[in-house]
Structure formats: structure tokens, C-alpha cells
Amino acid sequence: MELIRTKRTGISFRIAKKAFIKHRQIYIMLIPIAVYYAVFCYAPMFGNIIAFQDFSFTKGFLGSKFVGVKHFIAFLNNYKFWSLVRNTLMINIYNLLFRFPAPIILALLLNEVKNQKFKRTVQTVTYLPHFISMVVVAGIILDFVATDGLLNEIRRLLGAKEAISFMTEPAYFYAIYTISGIWQEIGWDSIIYIAALSSINQELYEAAAIDGANRWRRVWHITLPGIMPTIIILFIMKIGQMLSVGYEKVLLLYNPTIYETADVISTYVYRRGILEMDYSYSAAVGLFNSVINFALLISVNAFCKRMTGNALW
């Protein structure tokens, strides 16, 4: 038994060595990527240690005092805790319900368009906003929803008497965030689906047409199943970010009157960490956030694997 095992590992090692020598160029090309992840993604993870310390930048990682989970407890007891978690979740749920399907629908629609010129134009126009800096986008949004902005002018033309100050009404924030997000990213996000669509075998469509399937049927039975793996993978990745919202956009949009719905975990971390230099506390909040995201990612992956057979791993 022992003998066989050693022999086997010996063989597999030899195979690996052979494979390595054979494909060494490829392995060497892999080095920069591996180094990149090691240096910029894995090494900084050790920095999370400051979440358990009272970090002082002059004393460094090794010199600062360890205080256990003090900062985590402080965060859980913070009066803002639940509203931060709720806002982060709500923005993501809105994104999942409205922003996630939008590029799929756009890709399906574009797939049915036969006029190439029109298709290209639509694609270009929809993905242009992706390249505009977030600061400019936020400025545009704020101007649109201002009391003398485009949105209120349209309402006035339709007969509304009073202007609505959208950015001081907590109720509108999720919608403003989501709709502007769709506008910004719909074109860019649809690229991956359009790519997936082009890999579907055209003969399937012909066969279906001969069998008498109409357009809807073809989309339902051929197109959608064709891009389902892509959808599932993107869905899982989205879920993995369920408890994180990029801080830049919220930071540029919000003001104290709408903190109730607009303040999210990442903006709170920014205010505490970068502005108030409370590094340990904000590291603790960030770590808490990542752990939950990680747990979500794993459970959704397992769920999808069982339900559809498609999954990340």
C-alpha cells in the first residue's frame, strides 16, 4: 500500500515536472499576474490585523496594542449599525432586481436587431456613460434632480405645481441611485452577454424555425439557456458583493438630510477611517463587511450548483 502511494506521487510529480518544462513559457507569463495578486491583494490582507489593535501609524503593525474585538463590539452597538446595513442591503437588492436584468434585456433586444448600423449605434451610445468620471456623473445627476432641474421641469410641463427636492427626500434615494446606475452601466454590462450570445449555434435557430417556433419561443428555448451559465456566474458574483456598495457615488450624492437612506457601510468607513483617522475602527467595519460577503458568496454558490448545476467552482 505504502509503496503504491509513493510510486503514484512520484509519477504525478514527474508528470507535473514534465508539463511544467513543456509549457514553461506559459508558466513564466503567469508570474507577473501571480506576483500582482500576491503583492496587491494577498499581502495587504495581513493589514487586517489592525482591526484588532489600537493602531498608531508610528508604532506600526507590530508595536500597536492588541485590544481584541473591541472595535467590532463598538460597531455592533453603534446606533447607525442597523441603518447602515439596511441601506447597503437595500441598494443591492434594488440593483439585483432592476440593474441586473437590464443589460440582459438590452442584449436580448440587440440580438434581435437585424440592422447592424443601428445595433452598433445603440451599443456605443449606451456604453458611453461608463467612461464618464464618477464626479461628473454625480454632478449631472444632482443637476437633473435639482428643484430647477430637468426632472422638475418635465413635471411642471405635465402640470405639477410644486417642485420636489429629490435630494432632500430620503424616500427617493434608492431609486435615484439605481436608475442612474442603470443609465451608467447598462451598455458596458451588456457586452459580456452579447459576447455569450454570439457563441450560440445558429443552426439551432434554423432548426427551431423549421419546427415552427416563433420569435418568443426561440428566445425562451434557445437564447436564454444559451447564456444561462454567464447569467448565473454574474449573479453569484453580484451576491458576493451584497453587503458592499462603492462609496464614491454615494459620497458624491448624499447630504445629511438623506443619511437615513443614503449612508452605507463604505461611506461610514471612509468618514471614520480616512477623515477621522480612526484606522482600527474602520478596518474592523471593513473586515466585518468582507466576512459577510464571503459567507454569502459561498452559500449562494452552493445553492446555484444544486439548483442549476452551474456555479463558480
Place this chain on the structure above:
Amino acid sequence: MKFKRLMCSILVSVLVFSMFGCGKGEKDTDVGVDEDTGMPEKLTIFCHFNPNVAKLGNDYNVVYGFQLLEEATGCQVEWVLPYGGNNSTEEQFNLMLLSRDYPDVIVSTWAKKSGGIQKYEQDGVIINVTDLVEKYMPNFKKYGDENPKVKKQYTTIDGQIYYFPFIRKDAQLGVFCGPNIRMDWLEKLNLAVPNTPEELHNVLRAFKTKDPNGNGVADEIPMSGQSLKGIFGIEHLFWPFDVPIGLFVEDGKIKYGVMDERFEQALTFVSNLFAEGLIDLDFMLNDRTKLVGKITNNQVGFATDYQPSQVMSTMETKDLNFKFEGIPYLANKKGERKVFAGGVNEPSVTDISAAISTANKNPIGTAKWFDFIYSEAGTYMMNFGKEGVTYTMVDGYPKLTDKLLNNQEGLTKTDAFTKYIAAYNSFFPMFQDWRYYEQYLHESGKRAIDVWTKSMDTSGMVPNYLPFTDEERGVIAQIEEQINTYVEEYVSKTIIGKDTPQNLPVVREQIRKMGIDQLLDAYQAAYNRYINM
């Protein structure tokens, strides 16, 4: 094959070197010192970047005053300026600390740093300059000795000095903003200048309903402002009720506005104004550009803003009847015009201050260099430029020349002052002199500052620079920001009608839970020390 192998090894080595090779460049160990004066030949200075100056050049050396300074002292300044505008200054200051790569001099808001200035000395960022001031800075020392009230503001409890401040030498310089009203509208509607909350209420109502701008549409915004707190916010509406939103002093006691009995009345008053549509719907969203846009668009009747020079100069060419004038702050029942934020009518220091870092190899020379800026010659250089070029002496009064007052190089007035007068954008430690500023101001601006300086009562203001202990700072750092955020959210929501003044007891209970008593104790202790200093 050989070629491929060669390429691979080159690639890999390039990558490896780019990883390790991009560390710090070699530090020059050679310290240049001017033999005669002992001043350094070169200084690197971290400073925020004033947007007015940014329009004219890449750093502050574009400012004439600094060119003169380099000529006079032989010290060349290399500026380390944050990219991406002023909002990121604080962020980049913090990142600079983390990198531990300090320039010779760091200009920042030292007095306002959480944790206290001493912490930065203990952490080895900056040095204590008390001895340097004593030995090498006669001009700066002399001013401090002659003005103990100002000196208090830049000295710690135990009498130490850590930085050189920007000093407003004259009382009027501390007052730069206040309430402004459309005087022509008042005249048109036959109304008097409002003195009390009730009178203001009537005036605003008239502005709203009687179409003072005469365009036939009710598009007037009776009152506007920029956000809630701060010098340009609408917080001044609370003041005639003797309370601000946050901290204030009364009879030697530190108090918090929201916790005070009188706050409810004030909050009710302001939210009623808003409910009647008398306050700009967008007051929380306005920035200065938007506000000035609305004012010059003939829509705003009343707003707290800078003295009206800019607005009036803009409107002079468009509308001769347009009169935006400074008026006194509203008075309380006793006729006092309490002011809780936005300037003090006496000589004072600002937040801008410079500290010498531990990386500085010639602190003595640097101190001498700063002392030159504080000398009379330096003060004239920074405030007026060069005699015969930018000013001429007329009976002992430095009269600015046409280069500034009537610029022919195609510069606007602001640009001309930015270019020639270093003190104008107040970004660097020095003495500021009222005499250049009054020549900059429009007549209406001078009048406004005069009205505000004479009428305001700042006795309720918490002194800007209290001598806290480390422990007190710790308490404040933990509590204050949380409470302020919470309060600001509640008050702004109540004003716009999304919450009610009836909720105050609940809010106060929450504030108590967040530790308001400890916060007040910390402030009280420091305040007592300040009074006895």
C-alpha cells in the same frame, strides 16, 4: 529558442526590478545654508492648494509676494501640493503621515487635529518650536508678547508653541460673512430692515407674495443659504433665540444647543418658515456657485454670505437698481445680536498654520525664514508687494496701484489680487493687514463688514482653540462627530418637515446615550483652563 529564453529572462528581470526599484530616490544629505542669514537655500513645503492660485499656475511660486520673498531671503521653495482640489487635502495629509516621508515644513490645520498637536511631536512628525521662537524669531515673539489674547490661541496649556499661524492683525479681518438682504426690494415694498425673528418673518412673506423682482412670476426665493451649520448655513436663524445647534458658552458654562430648553422654539420657528415656502428648498444642496447664481438671477432676497463685493461688482453692469447689502444679525429679546459662528471681531489666528517637520535639517534657518515673513518688511511684501510696483506710500498709507485696482493685463480683480497679494488667499502663515483688503472691497462690502463688526456679540462662541488634554481629546474624538452627525441629520430633517420638534425629548435621550455629558465635561475643563491661562 535561445531568443525566447533571453526575452523571458529580460521580461522577468524588468518586472522584478520595477517592483523593488521604485522605492524612494536617494535623499540629498547635503544641506544648503546661506552663509549670511543662516536661512536654508531650499525648503520643501506641504500645503493645501488654493483654487484661485491653481487657476494661475502650478504652485504658489506664481504669486508675486513669494517671488519677492525668494529674492529677499534667497530661499527657494519647492511646494508639495495635493492633487485633486482642496477636498482631498486632509486625505492626502493623512496619507503623507502614513508614508512617513515628510517635507521640511507642513502647512495644515494643526490646531484642529484630533488627538492634539503634542501627539504629532511624540509621534515624531513635527518638532516643538518654543525655543526657536524665543531665540531666533524676534518679530514673531514680539507680537505674541504684545498680544497675549492672540498668543493664547496658538499656545498649548503648558505654554508650548508647535506651529506658526496665519494671523489676522485687524479686527475687521475676522468678519467676512454675515446676513445680506436685497435693500432695493425692502425699499420697493416699503419695509424696514428686519431686527427680530418676527420682523424677518413678515419681510420674507412679503418677498414671497408681493413679487419684488417685478417679473410677474412668483419665482422669488425669500431666503437661501448653503446647508445647515457652518458660516454660510441657515443656522443663524436659531441665534436670536440665544441658542446655536451645537456647542456654546453661557455664563461660563459650556452647553449644547439641542439640549437647551430654548431650542424647541427656535426649531419650530425655522421649520415654520420652511413650511411656508420662505426658505430655499435646496438649501442643503446649494454650494456657493449655485447660491451666487440664484442671487444674481434676481431671485434671492435674504442670505448669509460673504460681504457682497463680488455680487455687487457682477451686477453693477447689469442692473443699477440691484442692491444687496449687509445688515446686522437678528436681535434677541434683549436686543443683543448673538453670533455663534462665522468670525470674531478681534485680531485672531486662522486654522492655517505651518509646523517644522522632523525631516527638516535646518530648523533654525527655517525659523529665521518664517520670522522674516512676520517682520514688517515681510508683512508689507505679503500684503502689498513691492513699493513702486504694486503700491505707493501716500501719507504713510500703502496705496495699491492700478496693477491691482485697474488691471490692464486682462486679469479680473480676484485674479490680480491672487497674483500679486500673497495674503489675499490666506493659505500660508503671515500677518494679514486690513489695509490691502479694504482697497479690494467694493463700497458695499466695506459697509457690510462695518455693520457686522460693530453689531455682533460673540460672547457665546466657544473659543476656537481650547487647550485640551490628551484624555479630553480622546473623549471628544470618540463622541463629538457622532453626536454632530446625528443632530445635523435630525435638525435638517425637521426643518424640511420630515421630522418634528415634538421628537426632541427622544432625540435628547439618544444624545445622552451617546455621551453628551462626557463631551460637555471635556469642553468645560478645557474652557476653565483657557479662561485662567
